[in-house]
Amino acid sequence: MHNSDEFRIPIGPQHPALKEPESFSIALKGEKILGVDIRLGYNHRGIEKACEERTYIQDMYLLERICGICSHSHSTCFVQAVEELASVQVPKRALYIRTLIAEFERIHSHFLWLGVAGHEIGFDTLLMYTWRDREIIMDILATLTGNRVNYGINTIGGVRRDITDDHKRQILEAMEKLEERINYYIQIATQETTIIKRLSGVGMLTYEEALKLDAVGPTARASGVARDVRKDDPYAAYGEIVFNVITDSHCDVYGRTVVRLKELLESLSIIRQLVNNIPEGPISVRVPRKIPAGEALSRYEAPRGEDVHYVRSNGTEKPDRVKVRAPTLANIQAVKQMLKDRQLADMPIVVAAIDPCFSCTDRMVAMKSEKGASVIKWQELRNYSIEWYKKHGVDFTELNKKLA
Amino acid sequence: MGLVDCIVNWGRIKSPWILHFNSGACNACDIEIIATLTPRYDIERFGVLLKGTPRHADVLVCSGPVTFQVEDRLKRIYEQMAEPKFVVAVGTCACSGGVFKGCYNIKGGINTAIPVSLYIPGCPASPKAIIDGVVKLLESLEEKEGKE
Numbered sequence: 001m002h003n004s005d006e007f008r009i010p011i012g013p014q015h016p017a018l019k020e021p022e023s024f025s026i027a028l029k030g031e032k033i034l035g036v037d038i039r040l041g042y043n044h045r046g047i048e049k050a051c052e053e054r055t056y057i058q059d060m061y062l063l064e065r066i067c068g069i070c071s072h073s074h075s076t077c078f079v080q081a082v083e084e085l086a087s088v089q090v091p092k093r094a095l096y097i098r099t100l101i102a103e104f105e106r107i108h109s110h111f112l113w114l115g116v117a118g119h120e121i122g123f124d125t126l127l128m129y130t131w132r133d134r135e136i137i138m139d140i141l142a143t144l145t146g147n148r149v150n151y152g153i154n155t156i157g158g159v160r161r162d163i164t165d166d167h168k169r170q171i172l173e174a175m176e177k178l179e180e181r182i183n184y185y186i187q188i189a190t191q192e193t194t195i196i197k198r199l200s201g202v203g204m205l206t207y208e209e210a211l212k213l214d215a216v217g218p219t220a221r222a223s224g225v226a227r228d229v230r231k232d233d234p235y236a237a238y239g240e241i242v243f244n245v246i247t248d249s250h251c252d253v254y255g256r257t258v259v260r261l262k263e264l265l266e267s268l269s270i271i272r273q274l275v276n277n278i279p280e281g282p283i284s285v286r287v288p289r290k291i292p293a294g295e296a297l298s299r300y301e302a303p304r305g306e307d308v309h310y311v312r313s314n315g316t317e318k319p320d321r322v323k324v325r326a327p328t329l330a331n332i333q334a335v336k337q338m339l340k341d342r343q344l345a346d347m348p349i350v351v352a353a354i355d356p357c358f359s360c361t362d363r364m365v366a367m368k369s370e371k372g373a374s375v376i377k378w379q380e381l382r383n384y385s386i387e388w389y390k391k392h393g394v395d396f397t398e399l400n401k402k403l404a
Numbered sequence: 405m406g407l408v409d410c411i412v413n414w415g416r417i418k419s420p421w422i423l424h425f426n427s428g429a430c431n432a433c434d435i436e437i438i439a440t441l442t443p444r445y446d447i448e449r450f451g452v453l454l455k456g457t458p459r460h461a462d463v464l465v466c467s468g469p470v471t472f473q474v475e476d477r478l479k480r481i482y483e484q485m486a487e488p489k490f491v492v493a494v495g496t497c498a499c500s501g502g503v504f505k506g507c508y509n510i511k512g513g514i515n516t517a518i519p520v521s522l523y524i525p526g527c528p529a530s531p532k533a534i535i536d537g538v539v540k541l542l543e544s545l546e547e548k549e550g551k552e
């Protein structure tokens with residue numbers, strides 16, 4: 001496996017370029033990346049299993065905490081599946097409010113991404129600027145929902161808080177301010193030569209590759225794949241809103257930046273339409289605690305791409321099975337392709353460009369061999385990993401003794 | 405306390421360097437920690453600087469419950485920090501396990517793996533709470549200095 005001029009460096013689980021614990025093992029020849037092995041699972045908490053022991057309402061708050069950046073995506077996706085099972089008709093006004101929060105979330109997430117991307121290419125001023133402007137959105141989210149992150153606005157059958165005329169005014173005012181800032185960032189991204197030079201041609205993913213590797217969200221759209229659940233399979237209030245699916249043909253990190261920036265403008269226009277057209281009426285309906293038996297699959301366009309939740313119920317107040325497929329899991333395979341034959345220095349920005357969220361991704365996956373699935377006990381798995389590391393020359397036994 | 409120690413401690417109080425480690429958090433506490441470092445809340449005005457390696461850091465800021473896979477790493481990072489070192493647990497799940505208590509891959513709060521000096525509750529802990537916590541930590545250091 002190791003030939004003489006191949007060189008492996010580990011990055012992670014704790015590394016300044018990574019915001020979450022994950023680990024990459026990079027095979028290098030000189031500065032050139034030959035291949036990347038990605039190891040996930042540091043963030044695996046066992047949420048899907050925990051859902052089976054909690055009621056639907058509790059699960060909603062638990063699933064919201066899969067990931068704090070796209071928390072509303074996960075809770076809405078789950079709630080939609082449960083509502084489908086219970087066959088309830090959610091009031092229009094509630095759907096509008098959900099969509100409104102969803103778009104705020106997209107804006108805050110894309111702003112956050114822009115800052116992190118700036119940081120990864122050594123442009124810290126951009127980080128500070130975007131995070132300052134992001135606070136405008138955070139303030140609105142805090143007034144509308146009561147919390148800055150993990151909004152907890154959904155409930156099965158609707159939403160928990162209404163919006164008033166005062167809120168509407170505040171939102172529209174803030175949108176003015178944001179529009180000005182977003183246009184400024186678009187101007188920077190399209191005219192600033194350092195950014196264009198640094199990002200162009202980095203992390204290429206062609207149209208064919210994006211389709212083959214099943215990329216989703218802005219990663220796919222930057223390779224010209226016009227995939228957007230909001231358009232393809234409208235949920236909440238998206239069916240009544242006019243908006244465009246932004247695509248780009250650059251196929252590189254620069255394209256992904258442009259797509260996200262233009263999506264910000266789309267989000268602003270969506271929010272304006274929502275606020276101006278929000279219907280009157282109740283914001284939630286009562287749903288019995290026991291959900292009829294059945295199964296449902298729900299799709300949702302999170303800021304990072306398509307999020308899928310599968311719920312199976314057995315007629316009690318607790319689900320039988322919940323399965324989550326977060327967008328980063330779909331995109332992470334593409335990262336291997338993007339990094340191949342690139343320079344080592346490109347790695348942080350290429351990884352950041354899919355806007356990875358590893359707390360979303362760290363779900364349990366069982367590998368099925370031809371003989372069928374196998375189950376490994378936790379302790380066996382742990383022993384196996386310790387042995388594996390020992391074989392590769394990493395041994396913590398001494399250290400563990402010292403720490404014990 | 406000798407003169408050199410006095411100066412070192414003064415430096416530590418005026419400019420504590422922190423290392424941020426996510427031990428299985430949902431990211432919300434992490435983005436709130438970063439928000440605390442950026443212009444609106446700007447915790448750098450207390451001299452707090454984010455560092456990339458445990459060997460440079462005085463304070464380890466942890467978010468999230470301890471998952472079994474991350475436990476060894478967390479202990480190693482703590483080992484690598486130079487004395488005196490402090491650990492701040494940010495968020496309810498770092499304090500006690502929070503919503504994830506009882507999940508099969510969760511050991512518990514940060515204090516089940518390493519000693520913690522300061523707990524900041526909240527899900528997620530808001531930037532204001534984080535600033536309040538950090539200031540309290542610095543104050544307690546100052547008091548300690550006064551006593552010695």
Ligand code: SF4
Binds near residue numbers: 065068430432467496
């Ligand atoms: S305390 Fe809450 S917000 Fe913070 S990491 Fe834990 S679950 Fe997420």
